[in-house]
Amino acid sequence: MASLRTDEAETHLVSRSVPVSAPSFRAVLDAAEAPRTVWSAPDEATVVGEGAAATVTADGPNRFDRVREAAEELFSSGDVHAGTEAARPRLFGGFAFHADSAHGPPWEGFPGARFVFPRVQVTYTDDGAWLTVNAVGPDADSEAVEERLDRERERIASLPDAGPVADPPGVVDRRRTTARDDWNASVDAAVDRIRAGDLLKVVLAQALEVDLEAPLSVPDVLERLGDAYPECYRFLVEPEPEPDPESGPESDAAADRPQASFFGATPERLVSLRGRTVETDALAGTTGRGETPAEDEWLAQELLNDEKNVHEHELVAETVREQLAPFASSVNAPERRVKRLATVQHLWTPVTATLSENEHVLSLVEALHPTPAVGGLPPETALETIRDTEPFDRGWYAAPVGWIDAAGYGTFAVALRSAVARGDVATLFAGVGVVEDSDPDREWDEVQLKYRALLDELER
Numbered sequence: 304m305a306s307l308r309t310d311e312a313e314t315h316l317v318s319r320s321v322p323v324s325a326p327s328f329r330a331v332l333d334a335a336e337a338p339r340t341v342w343s344a345p346d347e348a349t350v351v352g353e354g355a356a357a358t359v360t361a362d363g364p365n366r367f368d369r370v371r372e373a374a375e376e377l378f379s380s381g382d383v384h385a386g387t388e389a390a391r392p393r394l395f396g397g398f399a400f401h402a403d404s405a406h407g408p409p410w411e412g413f414p415g416a417r418f419v420f421p422r423v424q425v426t427y428t429d430d431g432a433w434l435t436v437n438a439v440g441p442d443a444d445s446e447a448v449e450e451r452l453d454r455e456r457e458r459i460a461s462l463p464d465a466g467p468v469a470d471p472p473g474v475v476d477r478r479r480t481t482a483r484d485d486w487n488a489s490v491d492a493a494v495d496r497i498r499a500g501d502l503l504k505v506v507l508a509q510a511l512e513v514d515l516e517a518p519l520s521v522p523d524v525l526e527r528l529g530d531a532y533p534e535c536y537r538f539l540v541e542p543e544p545e546p547d548p549e550s551g552p553e554s555d556a557a558a559d560r561p562q563a564s565f566f567g568a569t570p571e572r573l574v575s576l577r578g579r580t581v582e583t584d585a586l587a588g589t590t591g592r593g594e595t596p597a598e599d600e601w602l603a604q605e606l607l608n609d610e611k612n613v614h615e616h617e618l619v620a621e622t623v624r625e626q627l628a629p630f631a632s633s634v635n636a637p638e639r640r641v642k643r644l645a646t647v648q649h650l651w652t653p654v655t656a657t658l659s660e661n662e663h664v665l666s667l668v669e670a671l672h673p674t675p676a677v678g679g680l681p682p683e684t685a686l687e688t689i690r691d692t693e694p695f696d697r698g699w700y701a702a703p704v705g706w707i708d709a710a711g712y713g714t715f716a717v718a719l720r721s722a723v724a725r726g727d728v729a730t731l732f733a734g735v736g737v738v739e740d741s742d743p744d745r746e747w748d749e750v751q752l753k754y755r756a757l758l759d760e761l762e763r
Contacts, residue, residue, distance in 0.1 A: 341539035352421030397704030410698035412542025505679035508734030567721030588612030588650030
């Protein structure tokens with residue numbers, strides 16, 4: 304079942320927004336109380352959320368439906384004055400990769416699904432910034448919310464200058480969950496299953512835990528990721544602060560336990576829905592970047608003609624088209640191309656579709672997750688292989704993160720190039736697609752290349 308928890312016993316939503324002089328992104332995020340939320344996507348407004356006026360959580364295989372039902376309940380009774388569409392009420396959050404995620408370290412506080420309706424949010428648009436105050440409950444009246452809005456406007460205006468972006472904290476130690484020999488054996492075993500006809504493809508991942516020289520500044524690392532990957536989807540999801548599981552709620556250890564933060568800058572959109580227009584991506588096949596424009600172009604052309612990468616990519620693209628077909632009156636997928644990022648290049652096919660009737664974005668999220676780019680084919684056999692092979696819980700890695708509005712529209716990305724940080728420890732994740740002609744050493748190198756997106760922002 305889904306749980307809708309609000310500040311009060313009953314559901315009644317009030318939302319008020321006002322334009323403000325654009326405050327520093329880092330200053331707003333640094334001053335925000337947990338749980339903090341960040342969403343930033345190409346061609347969309349950037350949102351920084353603080354606190355939770357309402358929280359939706361769900362576990363189990365029906366979590367997509369349960370979240371949808373709870374979201375519809377939340378939005379069903381709304382007194383909203385947004386001022387601009389970008390500042391309209393939205394739920395921000397995501398899902399675990401597996402329906403039965405174990406919630407073990409480092410995923411304490413991250414259930415099968417969790418969405419937050421922020422108490423306070425700052426929305427950055429091309430035309431300026433907006434401050435929004437949200438309240439939920441029988442005592443959430445417009446007058447009280449407007450008074451809170453005035454106080455928050457004064458607080459935001461008085462935030463100190465954030466100063467220059469801090470350097471990365473530095474990495475002092477690292478621990479792999481998968482030894483090299485174990486990795487080689489798991490890739491070879493997957494290839495054997497593919498050649499035997501049990502699988503077409505499976506995505507195997509690794510986790511890398513690093514000790515940092517100092518506690519991670521999430522505002523600084525998200526700012527650096529935005530500079531390095533402006534074309535990617537940046538996100539931050541935090542659980543509400545929880546006591547240390549080995550200590551009582553009143554203990555010093557519980558009070559001092561660092562806040563967990565799941566964040567990243569992913570190149571892959573899972574789905575975007577507005578009206579009956581759907582946009583999604585097939586992103587699979589990877590190579591590095593060249594040191595010169597000529598080398599960069601050579602690598603891109605090699606990727607476009609590489610049999611293994613093209614095969615892997617076409618499996619993903621064809622499956623995405625098939626997954627959308629039951630919902631759509633038309634699906635359009637142009638020729639694959641190369642998407643260049645700061646450290647890697649990917650084969651990319653943008654896919655658009657027109658729905659035959661109105662749908663909620665979560666219906667499409669459920670239909671598309673996990674794509675073959677992060678799971679495999681056939682889906683159930685690939686998920687079983689992942690469960691049997693990976694010596695860690697994926698948690699929310701490679702799962703949908705994004706937002707939902709009252710109309711059932713939304714955007715979700717695939718949580719790649721991501722990490723969970725708590726204080727001075729961070730756990731990074733990266734994976735590769737294994738197909739019939741995969742080589743363990745080459746796949747190992749690709750994982751290390753994908754780690755670079757976040758390691759570059761953590762290492763001095």
